[in-house]
Amino acid sequence: MLERLQQQLDFANELEKLKATHRTNRTLDAYRFENSAEHSWQCALLAMVLQEYVPESLILERVTTMLLIHDLGEIYAGDTFVFDEEGKADSYSRELASLGVSLGKLPADQKRHFLDLWQEFETGSSAEARYARAVDALVPLLSHLEVAEPDDNPHRLTKSQVLAKKSFIKDLSGELWELA
Template identity: 50%
Template sequence: MQEIVDFILELEKLKGVTRKNKPIGLSRYENSAEHSWQIAMLAISLQQYAAEPVNIDRVVAMLLIHDIGEIDTGDTIVFAEGGWEERKAAEFVAVTRIFGLLPGSSGEYFLSLWQEFELGQTAEARFANAMDRAMPALLNLNNNGQSWRENNISYERVVDRLADQIQNGCPALWQYLKVRLDTAHAKGWFGA
């Protein structure tokens, strides 16, 4: 019991990992725990639109753990360029440590889910990755491009980073977003 409690209390630190998007209507930035909860809810809500049938319980589990490594590494904006291999290696070290707090095979299970998400080769991982990529765009589209403007992210960079992953996991969501991204571009909601 104590090992599980220690693990859960370690996860508390995810609430202190600040991201680059602001929750709609708030002046503060969201944290990674809020992001994980929200994309899990997005996945449950959009399950019927997945590119192929998915085990939603597995998708939700992936989404709830996919950013746990950020407890040690911090968050990196999805539109960052370069250095991804180093960041992912550091996250792997972090999740290995954190999941290692769990007894028995529990930690191995979570680590395998994290790796499945990162590889993006299963239907569940593709759908989960689509949700992860879509949520920051949805927030920006409802905050007049807040983080795109603050971080000088161009329309082209957003489309290049999001299109394939969202389309592969949830084509209907990409169709929905693309129209709105084009409208936001016309309104000047992107950086240079």
């Protein structure tokens, strides 16, 4: 019992590192870039709020768990910008290796459970994973539109590029696609 609890506490300490993993979106005060822990939290909460726009019946606990763990692989691999095609080429394997270190702190049964949910999210192999992926794609877009100055486009992205990257949302929900 104490060994299991110690493993879980080691994992809790590991999670602190997600707060030091920075993303490309700025915070509302425009003072700093958000971290991956903040992003995961915002996604999980928004998933609860927007669920009514998805016609399929979902197990929300699975969705929120996926969203809370989906970026754990960034602790050692870093965040790969969604439009970085070169970085995306090997981001799955880099994040999987990183995830192995972080989840390796947990008892084996919990490690396996979270790894299975992470892979389900990554592949979009369930209704819950497809919804979680849609929320994960919407949050940075909505955040950018809320905090960015007019014409703030440091990556020189076009509307067509952004919509093409988010187009999978269309198959999930007409309302969420319209929002995008």
